[in-house]
Amino acid sequence: MNEKQFEEAQALTERITRAGIEQALQCHLETPLEVNGQRLCLDCDERLSWARMQANQNAVRCVDCQTDHDRRGK
DSSP states (O other): HHHHHHHHHHHHHHHHHHHHHHHHHHHSSSOOETTEEEEETTTTTBBBBBHHHHOTEEEEEEEEHHHHHHHHTT
């Protein structure tokens, strides 16, 4: 690996790390939507499944909406 390739790889790693940190911080800034003790997706208002809550107790979106949210980079 030459110096230019190393610098490009390092810059990419830094961008990915920064994006991951921003995403993690954003998740903690969003307030879950709960109605009658049930957590609902912030985007589609569907009830979050038991499996989703077990996988991520801080989830505020269903898997499909979270995937779309992540793709949009928001």
